[in-house]
Amino acid sequence: MPPSLRADEEHILYVDNHAWLHAWLRRKLGCAFEAADLAHDTYVRLLASRRLPAPQDSRAYLMQIAKGLVVDLRRHRRIEAAYRESLMLLPEAHWPSAEARAALLETLVEIDAMLDAMPPKVRQTFVLSRFDGLTYTQIADRLRVSVPSVRKYMLKAAQACLTIMAA
Structure with a gap:
């Protein structure tokens, strides 16, 4: 798609949906300023993805991105x-x-x-080991798994930590 055509589609998507998205976020958050920030972040994420939804799917797509940002904001x-x-x-x-x-x-x-991105057993194993100080045997007993499974879960958790640190 030629860059000018894509820019036109992005502009139309923004003009057609920004007021609606801002109003939806304002109702959800109860704050016009936070709604404006998240509406902006929604479009930034959309543009960064390099994927534009079909016109009939625009609002559903924008809402999906915005819902994720609201969850992130509340978690933060x-x-x-x-x-x-x-x-x-x-x-x-x-x-x-x-x-x-x-x-x-x-x-x-x-x-x-x-931690949220880890599978539940991996997350539980990591938390029990690093925050609660349990041994692998104690973790295995608590989670009703084998010690080799605990080792496997801790390896996956360590890999997730390294991935975050490398980013």
Whole structure:
């Protein structure tokens, strides 16, 4: 498809659907500013995918992308709230700098996304090992699997961690 034709289709998609998408997001989020941000991010994701939906599928396609962004936003808020709560347990003098807090929060969001992407047994194994300190035998007993299965799950979890770190 010639670049000018694609640009025309992208423009039409935006003009025909932006107001509707913004209104839908505003109702979903209760905030016009966040709705505007997520509407923008929806189009950025769509354009980055290099796939345009057929005109009759445009709204469903945009809504699917936007729903994912809303889920991400809510997950990010939960992580941020939990992080703020944990900071409140420390004396203010021990709080990290604003830059370090931002970097830590971003890392927590990445870890959460990595864990969410793991199959359930892999995620459970990783959490039980790394956060609860259980041995492979204890994990195998808890999950009712074999120790070799626990080793396999931990290998998959380690591979997921390396993939995130390499990105």
